[in-house]
Amino acid sequence: MGFKKKDGLAGLLFLLPSLAGVLVFVLLPFGDVVRRSFQEAMSGAFVGLRNYQMVLSNGAFQLAAGNTLRFMGVCMPLLILLSLLVAVLLHSRMERAGMLKITFLLPMAIPVASVVLLWRAVFHRDGFLSLLAEALGGQRVDWMNSHWAFWVLVFSYIWKNLGYDMVLWLAGLSGIPSTVYEAAQVDGAGPMTIFRRITLPGLLPSLYTITVLSFLNSFKVFREAYLVAGDYPHTSMYLLQHLFNNWFRELSMDKLAAAAVLVAAVILVLILLLRRAWDEGEEG
Incomplete structure (x- = not known):
């Protein structure tokens, strides 16, 4: 009993600085x-x-809340499914997937200012996509001031966070014993059956963590949107963070x-x- 009390006291002392920080700076x-x-x-x-x-x-709050919910409803399922697909493909080729993993993780290492410059170079009215559309016989489009602005935001979020979620899925996949897959193959199970019966149930413990982290990361896309489009972007990408920033300024x-x-x-x-x-x- 004495050892248990000492261990409990040591654990409490270890957590005390973090708890104090959360209390003072958050609660x-x-x-x-x-x-x-x-x-x-x-x-x-x-x-x-x-x-x-x-x-x-407030009309602005209703617009921002609706756009934020729509953004999360579109982005999160796409991100979770795409990152799972990429993780499964890479896991089946682990020996040759080193450079591919680095490629998917690269967007996380790019500074926000560089991402903003990339956005402007690609999605500006005189940017790469508009020049390409004009060369193909179309017209130039100011992507960030049209209904396409919302989908540009969706693309940016998925591009930025795909590698992060992929790594989390890979960690879950590595926790599934290879002997289970070998036994299923011996029994004659096909790839889709193995995926449905073994892979997906084995990844359920990872799903909650990945979903919550994807949900929280969806709020960070505001930085790029604000630096590119300013305080009052196109109405399709006016998010709660824009509204809060404007109310704070006022x-x-x-x-x-x-x-x-x-x-x-x-x-x-x-x-x-x-x-x-x-x-x-x-x-x-």
Whole structure:
């Protein structure tokens, strides 16, 4: 018992600096945001749920929230499926896949400023794609100021995060014993049967982590979008981060605080629902 108590105390002391950092730099500031969401920005007077009503009835918030949900609904399934496909293909050729892995991971190492220059060189009205379309008999298109802007954002997110998710899938694939595959092949199972009966069930423990990380990484695409298109991009790619940035610049702290609490609550609920669905699937 004495050793267990010492081990527990040592573990607590080890975690204490991290817990203190989370408390000071995350929980306490967020608690202050929750307090401000019920107050008027200038006077600090208590206004109840008025700030939340203003946010929910705000047209810009509705546009940004709708675009953000649409972006995540399109990007996350595409990213998860594509990265799984690439990981399975590379795993079957592990000995010759070294350079290919580096190629897929390369976008993560490119600085944001370089990505922005690449965007402008390719998607500007006078960029590569417009010149190519004109050479083929079409017309020049200002891609970032048309309905194509949303799909440019989707492409950027997948291009940037494909290698990261691929590595996570590869880690899950490496945890499946090769003897299971060999036994299935001896029994006459085909590639699709092996994939459905062995690979997919073996990757379920990795699915939750990859989905949550892909969800959180989807918020980081704002940096490129902001640097390319500015405060007010095309309406199809106007995200919550654009709205928060504009409200912060206007010092609309009451609306900003209320919107931040709403978004945090939605994210927490989505993650908890995903966790519950994953646990139920694992039990089943």
